[in-house]
Amino acid sequence: EVQLVESGGGLVQPGRSLRLSCAASGFTFDDYAMQWVRQAPGKGLEWVSGISWNSGSIGYADSVKGRFTISRDNAKNSLYLQMNSLRAEDTALYYCAKARSRPVIVDDAFDIWGQGTMVTVSS
Amino acid sequence: DIQMTQSPSSLSASVGDRVTITCQASQDISKYLNWYQQKPGKAPKLLIYDASKLETGVPSRFSGSGSGTDFTFSISSLQPEDIATYYCQQYDSFGGGTKVEIK
Numbered sequence: 001e002v003q004l005v006e007s008g009g010g011l012v013q014p015g016r017s018l019r020l021s022c023a024a025s026g027f028t029f030d031d032y033a034m035q036w037v038r039q040a041p042g043k044g045l046e047w048v049s050g051i052s053w054n055s056g057s058i059g060y061a062d063s064v065k066g067r068f069t070i071s072r073d074n075a076k077n078s079l080y081l082q083m084n085s086l087r088a089e090d091t092a093l094y095y096c097a098k099a100r101s102r103p104v105i106v107d108d109a110f111d112i113w114g115q116g117t118m119v120t121v122s123s
Numbered sequence: 124d125i126q127m128t129q130s131p132s133s134l135s136a137s138v139g140d141r142v143t144i145t146c147q148a149s150q151d152i153s154k155y156l157n158w159y160q161q162k163p164g165k166a167p168k169l170l171i172y173d174a175s176k177l178e179t180g181v182p183s184r185f186s187g188s189g190s191g192t193d194f195t196f197s198i199s200s201l202q203p204e205d206i207a208t209y210y211c212q213q214y215d216s217f218g219g220g221t222k223v224e225i226k
Contacts, residue, residue, distance in 0.1 A: 037167075045159075045167065045210055045217040059215065062124075095166055107214050109157040109172035116166060 002026035002112050004096050009117030012086055020117055022079040022096030027112075030054070030074040033099035035110060036081050038092035038119075048094070049081065053103035064090075086121045093118050125149050129211050129218030135226045142198040144221045146211035149192075155213055156194045158187055161220075162207045170209075171196065201225070 008020040020036070036048040049060045049070040058070055069082040079096050094117050097110035126149040136142050146156065158171040169178045171187035174194055184199040198205055206225055211218040 044220045045161075045212075047212075047215040047217065050215065061215065100169065100172060105214075107152075107155040109169050109178075109212070110167075111169045111172075111178065113166035113168075 002098075004098065004112055004114035006094065006096050006114040006117035009094065009119045011120045011122065013123050014087060014121055016086055017082070017084045018086060018119060020081040020083065020094055020096075020119070022081075022114055024077045024079065024098070027098070029072075029077040031103060032101075033103055033105045033108065034072060034079045035097045035099065035105075036070060036079075037095045037097055037110070037113075038090075039095070039116075040089075040092040043092075046092075050099075050105040051079070052105050057105050059105050083119070086119075088121050091119060091121050125152060125213055125216050127211055127213055127216045127218040129221055131221060132219060133222040133224070135224045136201050137226045138201055138203060140201045142201050142205075142223060144196045144209055144211075146189075146194045146196070146218050147192055148194075148213055151191050152213045154190050156187070156189065157212045158185075158196045159210045159212060160205075160207045161210065167210065198223075 003025045005023045035050040051070045067085045071080045096114045098112040100109040100111040102108045128147045154174045156174045159167040161167045175187045208220045208222045210220050
């Protein structure tokens, strides 16, 4: 079964850090680009970051650039998001998502999504 | 950055009605427009990719069309299980969503 399982969310104080993980199974992980997408409570979807199959190409939303770092370990079939200098506006459900067909971060749909991990930034 | 403008933000229709949602890109995105369905408490589900291609396993009452900057998503005959929020997406930009309810 093709599956993505996120972990690492929780309650964190403003200015602190958190690292999210996404474990992939059921497909050849290093054939595809991967993404993080978040959804604030009651709000719409926001793309956060994407990474190509070999980590050679990476992109970030302006809202997280310089604070968040995406990475992947193809040997462990895992995707990560290191979140530093967290703000209240980073509070959201964070999803990892698989690119549908391409190994690079361009013009692709996201066909597999995890169930999400909740990050709450509050003092 | 490309902006995606989706409308309406919500709609109410009867079972069996045809439902149409539009999405406009701030610049030419060719065919690279995708549509998702999100039910409450669930992750988004890919329905349509590359503007008009139906994802495997998605019912044929869902369809998409358009190219360039203007795109349309339709449900030919609304079913109770279609109650959800629908989003358009161009890679790193999502539309604001359309909440579909039963009248």
